Amino acid sequence: MSVNMNKEASTWEPRLLGFLCQWCSYAAADLAGTSRQKYPANIRIIRVPCSGRVDPLFIIRVLCLGFDGVLVSGCHPGDCHYQTGNYYTRRRMSITKKFLEYLGVEPQRVTLSWVSASEAGKLTELLSEMNKEIKKIGPNRLFADEIRRNGTETSP
């Protein structure tokens, strides 16, 4: 499956990566599954203990690898399982998004959300929305030439 750089190709589906905290957002994704809610298949979810674990450098790395969008989702502010982790997430993501925008990355590519364990519907709606928005702005062109040359296989 290679990166499709042709914006007009109707078969292009954005590739999204999500970092979901295991106590709230990942649980919401599980709930979406148990309730058999359907959402686009192009989101890949990674479990983290807390949204505070998400290093802004991960976001950069994800975009450099060719993903078209990143989601970071945690507990609602005030409800963090580890008390304060999501407050730091909020601050880091705010700076990261501004910084990325300054560097020419469309703000729609990076989303921060607060989804509690019971809000499966909110999550699936969010994922569908992200998918729609990123389809409009097209594929991620960051380091596009290098990706075209070397493919997206990167060893960690």
Next chain:
Amino acid sequence: MGSEPRIGVYVCHCGSNIAGTVDVKELTEFAQNLDSVVIARDYIFMCSEPGQEIIRKDIKDSGINRVVVASCSPRMHEPTFRRACQEAGLNPYLLEMANIREHCSWVTEDKEMATEKAKALVSAAVKRVYYHQSLEVRKVPLNPNTLIVGGGIAGIQAALEIANSEHKVYLVERSPSIGGHMIQLDKTFPTLDCSACILTPKMTDVGSHPHIELMSYSEVEEVSGFVGNFKVKIRKKAKYVDADKCNGCGLCQEKCPVKVDSEFDAGMGKRKAIYTPFAQAVPNIPVIDIENCTYFLKEKCHLCEKVCEADAIDFEQKDEVVEVEVGSIILATGYDVFDPTPMSQYGYGRLDNVITSLEFERLVNSAGPTGGNIVIKEGSAPQSIAILHCVGSRDRNYNEYCSQVCCMHALKYAHLIKEKTDAEVYQYYIDMRCFGKGYEEFYKRISDEGANFIRGKVAEVTDQAINEEEKGKLVVVAEDTLLGSIIRVPVDMVILCVALEPQPDAEAVARLFNISQSADGFLLEKHPKLDPVATTTDGIFIAGCCQGPKDIPDAVAQASAAAARVLAMISKGEVEIEAAIATINEDLCSGCKICSLICPYTAISFDEEKEVCIVNEALCKGCGACVSSCLSHAIGLRHFTNEQILAQIGGMLI
């Protein structure tokens, strides 16, 4: 670790839950061809006994040392498969699960896309598990002793529950006697039980219990350690009376010439400089108040020493600091009452006969300063009394919350007043909150007894008469909202039902024990519904009014709940320490201390000698907030390392 990772991938059909949407055969073949994958199998129900046996067999016979199970959510079966690995002799942390059910087969309609997604999830899990390390879950033994701070009804209840299970309790109480606020009360609603009658037997039990070490007139100074292993320093303040010699005869108190306002009587009565706060004090050992004692002030007067037949007075006594080791701590530090002086419209402190609810409790108590007679300042019985609800509660200017007990004790006062005097009673209320067992019935009873209820928060209590009837009286001015008009009622006494507030040193206590306060200043519970007696610091529990205003039944229930939690821990005997915790590479650490500021569990401290930060493995909960904040990339999180996560990300791109 040493040996090269040999990965086994196990794809679960989960009946048709996965296999109905994802092509499990294609997925298994795909997995077989991934780097470092030695074996790839599929089976109908991996979590079943035969399914687990497949994994165990491969570990034992084929040298599999990393396991990927592609099935349901790890929140479902990670413990199951970890156990299976452990049973086969493989460290349980060398397992990774790919969630191809909740996150794939169940949420994707298109079978081809579902299969492609499952491949990506498996590839990511394979890439990640390559970098997993063996981790040990450490267990530390738990000290079976318990510290309880606060000797009111909640502290007493918890102490007795634990001590009756034959485990040791250290009960620390700041004042000279246990009993808290409850022993100050006369009768308790709604049954009108005599408070002292139900409490003093428990107090006596505590005083004589073989498993309770009561430290009265003492305070906790320092707390260190972690759940199961706390070290606590307690300052036993000098009483200047030798507890071993004193026989509680009371002669010293009788003869002492100094009289000061009694804290126990809420200032309504007097005590001596050498005193027990009340007659039924436990322990029944007097203490000397050195701020008012003539000997300590002017070095004159040895009267107590002279009359003491047991030779128990010891002016040379010093404070003693002891250190105890306990496994759990229960905080039952209670409440303080709101001081209505700032509410100048009510005239508290300025006008005679405007008193607080606690002061009225002492007035009406048969063991109180007036022998239970309700009298106004000049000694006669009042002909009319106004009781004002919600003074300092439900008030944006002071405390927004409702103090829960005031409506009920106001009704109780109406009853006691009617019982002891012929006075008219006027209750000024906003709502009548009679929520508990027998409470509404009590309200009906009191209404039938003839108390007057006026719905309206009092605007002013004044001594400025505008007519003959009001001369020499306190005039209560309020809007009767049900009538829609402002009314003035002249009375002889005004009782202010003051709010229950956190203790003035609640912040210091919270900091000392490393717990939090809620927005209103009371101590914060872990979860208001599901975990009301635990705190976010493992091993420390809260009970009673220190957590929030409540009546005696609820305080006792919480105390029993906290005791049960402690006993559960003691019965287990050991505490598990989270294995997936933070680690610091001291060579890279610059000592900036950002991580220690971020940690909500104060699990990171700064080593002054090495000038680097170090992680307390027992306190760290493995959230990883510190990892993303480290500017030197010196701190990592076991089982969620950068290497593992980046490998997982890379694996998603197939």
